[in-house]
Amino acid sequence: MVSSQLGSGVRPTRVRYAMLGLIACGTLINYLDRTILGVAAPMLTRELGINAALMGVIFSAFSWSYAAAQVPGGAFLDRFGTRLTYVLSVGFWSLFTLCQAFVSGITGLIGLRLALGVAESPCFPANSRVVATWFPRDERAFATGVYTVGEYIGLAFLSPLLFAAIAHFGWRSLFVGAGAVGLGFALIWWKHYRDPRESRANQAELDAIVAGGALLDQPLRQRFDWNAAGRLLQTRQMWGICLGQFAGNSTLVFFLTWFPTYLANERHMDWLKIGFFAVAPFIAASVGVLFGGWWSDRMLARGHSPNVARKLPIILGLLLASSIVAANFVQSDTLVIAILSLAFFAQGMAALGWTLVSDLAPEGMLGVTGGVFNLAANLAGIVTPLVVGAIVAATGSFFYALAFIGGVALLGAFSYIFILGDVRRIVLD
Template identity: 75%
Template sequence: MTARPTAPAGQRPTRARFAMLGLIATGTLVNYLDRTVLGIAAPALTKELAINSAVMGLVFSAFSWSYAASQIPGGLFLDRFGTRLTYALSVGFWSLFTLLHALVGGLASLLGLRLALGIAEAPCFPANSRVVATWFPQSERAFATGVYTVGEYIGLAFLSPLLFWLLASHGWRSLFIVCGVVGFAFVLVWLARYREPSDHKSVNAAELDLIAAGGGLVGGAGKGGRIDWSKAGKLLRFRQMWGICIGQFAGNSTLVFFLTWFPTYLATERHMAFLKIGFYAVLPFIAASIGVLFGGWWSDTMLRRGFSANIARKVPIITGLLLASTIIAANFVESNTAVIAILSLAFFAQGMAALGWTLVSDIAPRGMLGLTGGIFNLAANLAGIITPLVIGAIVAATGSFFYALAFVGGLAIVGALAYIFVLGDVKRIEL
């Protein structure tokens, strides 16, 4: 292997890593737009296809069945074939399946496409985590994670009025056509722009030194050998994996509520019209976007000021989960303004708690970033299976979201307890 050149004295680091961060932030925005646009389409779609609340809960959940089941295979594929190819294939196929949603004529085709979409999107977040571990020193990873994670929220935050206008003006099928086309455009940008640090023409030696000094994998995370399923069992022997998996499952339930049932909650429980929903729906997503960036800034700031990784990584997440449990308070107010304020606070807090992917970068064994991220995302997205089903069953049985919000808030408290008592030390696992 050719030795990496040493930076000349006084050379200022380039900032190519932030261009790569912009790419995965955009990819995450497209990812969440495609998987969650069904929530916006749901009130109109359920009427046209004659789907009740319990069945719609099944439809919302179906994406996460295949998404969760594909996490470990997707992570192994990522470790084997690398970030650039895996991400391009993932985005290309998920954009195709999103586009095909516009053609569904009944429950069977809708369920089939949700399952296909879940498989296609599976490698996205393990790949994001891999990019951060490759391109960023540890002292910048929480903020970097916050920046790409904000893509989960920012698309729906600022595009919701446009999407609800499309829904009102051109019908729910137009939403899937627009989102699918956007995804295909992003594939071309990704292939043109993404490279590993050692292969990137805009990176100088000083930036490579900065990344390497902070534990970044400047030579690239590499491509693994044959796919070895036994590695998953070895990882699960460590308490760090159980702590972050339980915590992320619990916190992800709040996110899943907003990405699936939130528009229906406003339409049926609060009796808002579509265009009014589009306005009100923006506010919690903006709050969550701020929460993600604040949590990442807070975590990295504590790390730079000498706090241990245990404190710097755990405190923002635990604080966020405890605050997210305040979603239960929405059950006890009548004013729509007060409800949106409470939900915005809860979603802001959930954004703070979304820094679990930083812990994946911190604890994953070398050469196993994809697999570690896959296991973590499998656990996180069990919430995507369970939460929509439970909420759908509660609403169908009671005609109300009262106990649904209690369920979501209670899980947030469970997540905080997992990070406090189960996680243990934040350090790289050595197999």
């Protein structure tokens, strides 16, 4: 942890927590904008005449472009830095969200989802860079948990409001509200975010975070090196974390896309009941993220190796996330929500992969490493909605869909146990 006072007697400022607050808010808006389609889906599908298989394609469309733009987005980040990259990303994704309120057909909706994916692609590599440059090593897992909780907290506490808005104003109102909030945040980001050397942080804080392993002085504006990127893709560590994150994201994507439809169609809940029950799993996931980050940093501070401190919460989380299949065998709505909440809590624990990106990325390649990692992670955003949609369309049930999600979680645990290897910075010869 950063010492409260250095040899000079000057107390370090705590500007890094303000920067963390900014990326936490950005992540909340990011996930709200990409996931309100799932909230709108039961009503939208009826209005536009969309069946389950086609809705799976629409859910998946975001991740086609999001995954494809990860490496270019990471390269842009390495070239132009965090502040400019993030404000352009937020501004454009918010505009595309707003435009979804005015679609009248499937083609326009798919086109805007593709554009949204491109615009959002640099967000998480940028988040990872902020944590790596602003935070010492033994605070990174908790910092990662704090901004990652934005993936869940928006829907956790806004779900009743979102479903009430649908009931009173229709599904289009969700996109208007979310887009407007995002455009406002873009202005806040541009005004307040700075990299460490350009910020209000005093020298005591800068010295302390550098002493703790923050990558403050590494070159931040790199040209893309195709040869280095190719060698990165050949490393065991990248394959391990990419496959593991794909598995963890599969559970997350289910909750962000098909979960409201599952409650409405499989469990036959009305709008108010869905809004009430949808809160619990997202709150559980929020707690899981923060707990996993706290536990990881605590183990590291107590002298456990990075292999134990970084990997154990993720592995246990993925193993426990596979319990989602138990929802197939109970009838009580309350018990179903309890099972899904446990599985989503566990997925939150497993969502610390971005901490490993900070620990493993070669010097000068945080953006590209994060882009490759997020590319693999968000292949789940392509595969999972399509597979679930196809299963539901073919069987009329979510039974085998939940079995698929549980099986993929077990595959992720296998990857972190047997493929990843040692947690140490990758050195490219």
